[in-house]
Amino acid sequence: MITIVLGMHKSGTTLVSQILHESGIPMVDFDEAVGYDEGNKYERLETHDINIEMLGYDYKEHSLNISRIIEGPERVKPETVTKMERLVETLNRQYRDWGFKDPRTCLTYSVWKTVISKHKLIIIFRNPMELWLHYKPKRFYKSFKSLAICWKALQGWQIHNLEILKVLQSGQEECFVVEYSHLMKDERYFNVLSEFMGRKLCDARKTGLYRSKEKKRDRGYNFLLFLQKRFFSRDVLGLYCELKKYETRAVE
Numbered sequence: 001m002i003t004i005v006l007g008m009h010k011s012g013t014t015l016v017s018q019i020l021h022e023s024g025i026p027m028v029d030f031d032e033a034v035g036y037d038e039g040n041k042y043e044r045l046e047t048h049d050i051n052i053e054m055l056g057y058d059y060k061e062h063s064l065n066i067s068r069i070i071e072g073p074e075r076v077k078p079e080t081v082t083k084m085e086r087l088v089e090t091l092n093r094q095y096r097d098w099g100f101k102d103p104r105t106c107l108t109y110s111v112w113k114t115v116i117s118k119h120k121l122i123i124i125f126r127n128p129m130e131l132w133l134h135y136k137p138k139r140f141y142k143s144f145k146s147l148a149i150c151w152k153a154l155q156g157w158q159i160h161n162l163e164i165l166k167v168l169q170s171g172q173e174e175c176f177v178v179e180y181s182h183l184m185k186d187e188r189y190f191n192v193l194s195e196f197m198g199r200k201l202c203d204a205r206k207t208g209l210y211r212s213k214e215k216k217r218d219r220g221y222n223f224l225l226f227l228q229k230r231f232f233s234r235d236v237l238g239l240y241c242e243l244k245k246y247e248t249r250a251v252e
Contacts, residue, residue: 001119002116003119004101004105004116004119004121005124007101007124007126008103008131012184015204017100018204019201020099020122020197023202026099027042028100044100050083052104063104064152066156067107067159069107069159073114081115107159113173120175122175123178123246124183128225129221131157132220135153136218147224150221154228155228161240168246177243177246184205186250189248225237
């Protein structure tokens with residue numbers, strides 16, 4: 001079985017990929033000694049390169065600047081689709097179960113799903129306020145630059161997760177949907193994920209490092225949400241509420 005992990009940057013896709021990889025589902029070919037801080041994001045290099053090729057960007061482009069959406073294989077060069085088919089065929093011969101993750105797959109999934117007929121989706125999303133807390137200005141003199149990054153982050157959150165919502169609304173694939181905070185703090189969701197994958201999963205979570213706590217929205221966050229909705233019709237909070245409706249229920 002092939003498993004695809006979908007989620008925006010900083011939403012927990014690396015953690016999910018690590019859990020699957022350490023549970024015997026190859027998600028990437030890499031040196032096991034390389035850690036996250038050294039660049040190991042549990043991303044399969046081949047799928048990452050194909051996504052970059054489809055989206056028309058290079059490796060120097062900041063991830064928050066990538067927002068192009070590929071709507072179907074007809075928008076992709078035939079040689080790229082052939083490359084995808086050959087990769088899937090090779091990995092299917094090599095592994096019984098395998099998968100991949102790359103936040104950019106949110107933007108290219110319409111192509112991947114035509115190449116990978118039968119697969120599972122693990123979809124993970126994050127409260128946009130937690131994204132704000134990650135990027136928000138830490139020093140007054142850095143406020144303007146940080147606010148610009150926060151703007152891009154919330155814009156990217158909307159674009160990536162809107163594509164995820166379209167996938168969920170289609171109801172075509174077998175999905176496990178979870179909010180990052182629930183996966184980190186609620187043991188029931190981890191257990192349901194194990195059931196979804198049909199195997200006991202290795203717990204790679206480090207709950208002691210998860211420092212994001214419930215906080216009230218501050219003025220900077222409220223202001224950016226207002227601008228996104230007022231001038232660009234991006235209802236970030238509305239989309240967040242829609243995603244929560246699809247979250248897989250934890251076993252009581």
